[in-house]
Amino acid sequence: MIGVISRASAAVALAAAAVAGPVALAAPASAHTSLTGTAPEDGSVVPAPKSVVLTFADAVILPQAVLTDAAGKEFGGKPASKGKKVTVPVRKTLQPGLHHVSWRAVSPDGHPIEGEFSFTVEGGATQAAASSARQEEEGSGPWTWIVLGVLALGLVGGGLYWASSRNDEE
Numbered sequence: 001m002i003g004v005i006s007r008a009s010a011a012v013a014l015a016a017a018a019v020a021g022p023v024a025l026a027a028p029a030s031a032h033t034s035l036t037g038t039a040p041e042d043g044s045v046v047p048a049p050k051s052v053v054l055t056f057a058d059a060v061i062l063p064q065a066v067l068t069d070a071a072g073k074e075f076g077g078k079p080a081s082k083g084k085k086v087t088v089p090v091r092k093t094l095q096p097g098l099h100h101v102s103w104r105a106v107s108p109d110g111h112p113i114e115g116e117f118s119f120t121v122e123g124g125a126t127q128a129a130a131s132s133a134r135q136e137e138e139g140s141g142p143w144t145w146i147v148l149g150v151l152a153l154g155l156v157g158g159g160l161y162w163a164s165s166r167n168d169e170e
């Protein structure tokens with residue numbers, strides 16, 4: 001019976017870890033609270049949001065957040081805490097492009113926690129640029145290095161062959 005229960009709870013823990021992913025792995029077993037999600041999500045492309053919402057595993061104390069565009073201009077209002085959610089009002093309509101949120105708060109256990117994430121406000125040329133930039137990033141994966149490596153090997157090999165055939169002539 002105990003075996004069944006612990007196997008079941010292990011399965012639940014595994015499932016929870018799979019959902020929470022790196023956040024769960026980064027957090028020590030029993031320590032300060034952590035950010036469980038944001039809206040907009042990190043790395044997302046979204047319509048201009050009216051507010052930015054940070055959700056924590058527990059209610060946090062004295063939350064602070066700075067919302068900036070790519071030029072460093074600030075758009076965030078005073079963060080308001082309600083339960084496990086912290087809402088940062090957006091003071092002025094965000095223009096298309098990359099935006100960044102830096103946040104900081106005090107965990108219920110008294111430890112400071114902080115983090116950052118970014119999102120892109122969709123629209124016109126900026127959105128196209130953002131998605132093509134992402135494709136380029138994906139494109140310059142291992143293949144670029146493999147091709148460069150093969151080219152380099154070819155050059156070295158060719159050079160060695162040339163050198164050895166010259167030696168043969170002498």
Ligand SMILES: [Cu+2]
Pocket residue numbers: 031032033107109110111
């Ligand atoms: Cu802590």
